[in-house]
């Protein structure tokens with residue numbers, strides 16, 4: 898019983914940490930910003946600051962260029 902409680906608490910802490918860190922919602926190597934029409938590497942510092950609803954997944958740079966997105970000047974994808 899105690900073990901189950903510990904698992905639930907650990908799960909809640911993990912969930913809270915995820916919300917704070919706001920990782921990209923996609924697993925793709927590149928994340929586009931539909932508001933700015935720019936795309937980033939997954940690990941760019943701009944990605945966690947991006948609004949979830951503006952995030953667009955891209956598997957390749959070509960895909961992002963084809964969609965009319967420009968590479969970020971910071972992470973240079």
Ligand SMILES: [Zn+2]
Pocket residue numbers: 936937938941942943944969970971972973
């Ligand atoms: Zn970037």
